[in-house]
Amino acid sequence: MSTAYDSSNIFAKIIRGELPAYKVYEDADTLAFMDIMPRSRGHALVIPKTPARNILDANPSQLAACLATAQKVGRAAMKAFDADGLTLQQFNETAGGQVVFHLHFHVLPRWSSQKLQPHTGQMEKPEVLAANAEKLRQALEAG
Ligand code: 5GP
Numbered sequence: 001m002s003t004a005y006d007s008s009n010i011f012a013k014i015i016r017g018e019l020p021a022y023k024v025y026e027d028a029d030t031l032a033f034m035d036i037m038p039r040s041r042g043h044a045l046v047i048p049k050t051p052a053r054n055i056l057d058a059n060p061s062q063l064a065a066c067l068a069t070a071q072k073v074g075r076a077a078m079k080a081f082d083a084d085g086l087t088l089q090q091f092n093e094t095a096g097g098q099v100v101f102h103l104h105f106h107v108l109p110r111w112s113s114q115k116l117q118p119h120t121g122q123m124e125k126p127e128v129l130a131a132n133a134e135k136l137r138q139a140l141e142a143g
Contacts, residue, residue: 003093005051011102015049022133025073025140029065032073034129034136035106039116042081042109042132046070052103054092062103070105072140080139081132083109087116 006012013019015031022034024044035043046069052058074086089106091097099120108116 003053003057005053005057006101007051009102010100011045011047011104012051015047015102022129024133024136025069027065027069029062030069032069032107034124034133036123036129037120038124038129038132039106039119039121040087040108040110040114042077042083042136044073044077044107044136046073046105046107048103053101054096054098054103055090056092058103066103066105070107073107073136076136076139076142077107077109079142080135081109084112085110 010019014021014033021031023031024034025032029050030046030048032044032046035045046066048058048062048066050062052062055063070088074088077083078086087106087108087110089108090104091099097119110116
């Protein structure tokens with residue numbers, strides 16, 4: 001099994017601006033954008049801007065930067081979507097459920113008695129993703 005970082009992955013292309021994304025937050029080290037197959041309303045992803053395949057090869061500063069951004073995005077998502085709770089998910093290697101091989105953290109707003117949609121299930125409509133990204137950006141700006 002190869003565990004080398006492959007810079008042709010989808011998230012590396014988003015970082016390089018070769019593929020579009022509904023971006024909600026960016027700083028020197030991380031980027032956050034909407035997941036196109038959301039498991040819950042407002043599902044966002046947080047990634048480091050530098051290469052890491054997953055948590056197994058990431059360095060501590062990449063992990064720290066991603067978690068700080070996940071906390072920011074998560075707090076904003078709680079407000080933006082009037083959520084009851086928040087789930088963070090992170091998958092490693094195919095057997096661990098990973099599909100895209102650039103380190104990422106899932107930030108999932110949750111509501112009481114509402115189950116998560118299937119992982120990599122249905123593609124959300126572009127207008128819904130755009131509206132949710134806007135709500136999240138506004139909540140992030142409001143602090
Ligand atoms: P994981 O690797 O954590 O198992 O899953 C990858 C996640 O990336 C899934 O939740 C999937 O919906 C999301 N995803 C896959 N392709 C794209 C894409 O092109 N753009 C965005 N924004 N998300 C994607």
